[in-house]
Amino acid sequence: MSTEPLLKIEGLTKHFPIRTGLLGRQVGAVKAVDAVDLTIEEGTTLGLVGESGCGKTTLGRCIVRAHDPTGGRMLYRRPDGSVVDVAGLSEKELKPYRGQVRMIFQDPHSSLNPRKTLREIIGEPMRAHRYGAKEEIHARVGELLDRVGLRPEYANRYPHAFSGGERQRVGIARALALSPRLVVADEAVSALDVSVRAQILNLLTDLQEESGIGFLFVSHDLGIIEHVADVVAVMYLGKVVEQGPTGELYGRPLHPYTEALLSAVPDPDPAARKRRERIKLLGDIADPAHVPPGCPFHPRCVYAKDVCRTDPPPLREVGGRRVACHFAEELELRGVPDPDVREDPVMTA
Amino acid sequence: MPEDDVLLEIEDLRTHFLLDDGVVCAVDGVDLRVRKGETLAIVGESGCGKSVMARSILRLVDPPGQIEGGRITLHREDGPVELVGADKRLLRQVRWRDIAMVFQEPMASLSLVHTIGSQIVEAVRLHENVGKAEARERAIDMLDRVGIPKPRRRVDAYPFELSGGMRQRAMIAMALSCRPSLLIADEPTTALDVTTQAQILELLRDLQAEFGMAIMMITHDLGVAAQVADRMAVMYLGRVVEYGAAEQVLSAPRHPYAQALLRSMPRLGRASRTRLAAIKGMVPPPFARPAGCTFHPRCDSAMTGRCDTVTPSRIPVGDREVSCLLYDDEQEERP
Structure with a gap:
């Protein structure tokens, strides 16, 4: 293993200006991402x-540079081991990076051009990056289709002939075309049916085991995240509020927001309905344009005290994890009990 | 035999879409019963x-879809009424008054240019002989009950001024404003965040305890069904494949499809990075419906020569109904 992570994000910030009036005067900013530190191995x-x-x-x-970050650094380790800050690269300098860092989108219906065949769709990144002659690209498209579980003969067909799950496979094949090192999957399985979702998740796991791709898996679904992730970061209003290894974070959350999220997930086990008690969150998610002072989560937090209303908690190390809560050590928060030992409601990690 | 507490009875309902390329049998012989005050999850x-099945109940299926056959009987206080073939006057009476519906995307079912209050007032006054002021008080009261803060002010808000969760609450307030005996909720929480979803599900449970209405909850999420359902029906390709008490269907499903569906769900607390048991293949295209049991090409326990030719009928297995030939023998053994 090399020492440097594949991607190291430091203080990444993205603000969207709020403009008003005839002259488009800026009156504020939506702090969509606010000083986030993360690493992907x-x-x-x-x-x-x-x-x-x-x-x-x-x-x-921001990671795939579809947005230009307002501030912060994104340190990417190139295949030769050198490290480059991709936040500051120009479009031209970005080109090799764009081949190595790919994205899978949520909606398989709108992310594929309906007027192009699968061969053109999957071959497009290869043409843009001068992968090789036409025949080589054709052969590679066939290979990719086969790898994602579609018949290579489908290459001449158009996306409308395929179901949602099949289209998502096409999107994955396109992302894999240039053998990427990092793939950002944004709600990649959220639009799919349960049975198809399992197929796609298994496919992504296999691909990672084969070629060592690093994944950033973005989802609102805690069940899916637990299933695929080695490390989980929980975001609230542009900031990471807790981060840690998946099992530890789910087993014993340190941030009240994580606890509330976990308790809100509906469990299909009918017995669990009676056993688990939901942590009530007060109100709705706050407007990212008007982030509350102090801890941004305090208006919804059942454990909030006076200090939470005034002092923003820093993201700090607690027991090998990172958490942004003043009372991380004191609170005894409930996680998800191991299903095999579910009879015991009090679980400590 | 109709039992005393049955509110809605669906018998052999068939809703087909007549398209140029052929006929799509979206609902293909569904039998269901909703009892008074209970929650049935589909x-x-x-x-x-x-969804087409639920829309058929209120006759909301748009052409080229049409109800080809079957019966939908609503047992009202003053006697049963038949909804398939009912005239417009009766349908207008039944909608909102007896059966109300909440959809996935409240923005699509609320008027954008009318305030929340005026929409509730309109619904109430259409169905009940009350004055404007009284209807408005009712609207405020309903908004309060569904947990919208400051209902006296929010009654004059437009839908775009509310968050997604609040809009869905307003939609529920409107649906319950005429005290229906059945609320049909079609994926009411699918567009919402998990925390808001939990709030809405809890609200539905509380309102059911308060008003005593039955709920038909349509969802793709077995977790959501487990939170609210007393009884559950699992559908595949236009048919009900398993129907029974929710607790039993979820803890010990009998139909191979229901079993596979439950296995393929990622569940919290499972060791991460284990392989999910996916269902092989995919839902077949609507024109190419497999012969025999429609699930047999994807079924691990399919019996060659039987499942691909014989269409399974509903077989009572214990206190459940399962449409699967695997349980055919069990039935025959009985006297």
């Missing part, structure tokens, strides 16, 4: 979870 | 016909 999956409006999608888009 | 993947 080769061959591992970082799960990014949070409610809508928490900035998880913006963060993913 | 679970299935997209394309299984659960």
